[in-house]
Amino acid sequence: MNDAMTNDAPAATEVEPKMNNSTSSHALAAVVRHTEEDSDTVTALDVRDFSCWYGDFKALHEITMDIPECRVTSLIGPSGCGKSTFIRWINRMNELIPGTRYSGHMTLHGQDLLARDRDLVDLRRRVGMVFQKPNPFPKSIYDNVAFGPRLHNRLKRHEVDEIVETSLRAAALWDEVKDRLKQSALRLSGGQQQRLCIARAIAVGPEILLMDEPASALDPKSTVRIEDLIFQLREHYTIIIVTHSMQQAARVSDRTAFFYEGKLIEFGATKNIFTRPKHKQTDDYISGRFG
Ligand SMILES: Nc1ncnc2c1ncn2[C@@H]1O[C@H](COP(=O)(O)OP(=O)(O)OP(=O)(O)O)[C@@H](O)[C@H]1O
Ligand SMILES: [Mg+2]
Secondary structure: OOOOOOOOOOOHHHOOOOOOHHHHHHHHHHHOOOOOOOOOOOEEEEEEEEEEEEOOEEEEEEEEEEEEOOOEEEEEOOOOOOHHHHHHHHOOOHHHOOOEEEEEEEEEOOEEOOOOOOOHHHHHHHEEEEOOOOOOOOOEHHHHHHHHHHHHOOOOHHHHHHHHHHHHHHOOOHHHHOOOOOOEHHHOOHHHHHHHHHHHHHOOOOOEEEEEOOOOOOOHHHHHHHHHHHHHHOOOOEEEEEOOOHHHHHHHOOEEEEEEOOEEEEEEEHHHHHHOOOOHHHHHHHOOOOO
């Protein structure tokens, strides 16, 4: 495992200067990549009045948002505001925690994600997840990527080979690993492991990729590679990324959602959120005045 990669170490890219209000908008506006207004989007994930609880504690309050298809949506907000809780409900990991419950609706391309009788194996194929700490299986590079496709389909050897190559190419890792596919994934660097986890998620053909701080355990160079990759992947996938880095949200996302104390305070085009936020709390947060 890469020495540079420890779960708790803050990445250099996460340490951002506390900017005063007058400079923050300019600094962030300068890195916003998606400058065009695009209203011409299809909703992939439709969230209506979604609330959830851990026991008596209400962690999310009546969240309503349309997550657009084939775009990157960033979730930002101070620690404990409910970002991870929100994305863990989208692939229904959170319901495994005793005492959790929800109210409201989530539909993915019109299908109820929260239906009791939903097949969770199929759901997790459609909703891929990449975690903060790369978590490859202790298997070969090849077997990591082949695992999902083999689980979901009866495939011939050459079909699996093809999916492995396509997924590794899509995750911008193929050239680095094509000669050592049988080697253990655990021998890859942290940044390579994270791209492998993205390849593994892609291999089963998901509709949405959820990424919870996917670059925060990585060094700056690996972070740039992951950001470039996210930018490219949006051509085919709907992506939701949680990040503590304002710069990263500005660089990779089309839309940004600001959460605070379990509430969705503001959601809109990244350019607008970072250059002319409507709410004071958003402005204070992106200006580094709290959080
Ligand atoms: N398993 C749990 N049981 C009880 N409360 C929880 C659990 N997980 C999270 N919480 C609470 O829910 C709230 C939201 O937590 P969550 O992990 O979603 O925040 P976050 O925005 O992802 O924070 P961070 O930026 O630190 O990752 C917090 O108050 C947290 O303490
Ligand atoms: Mg979190």
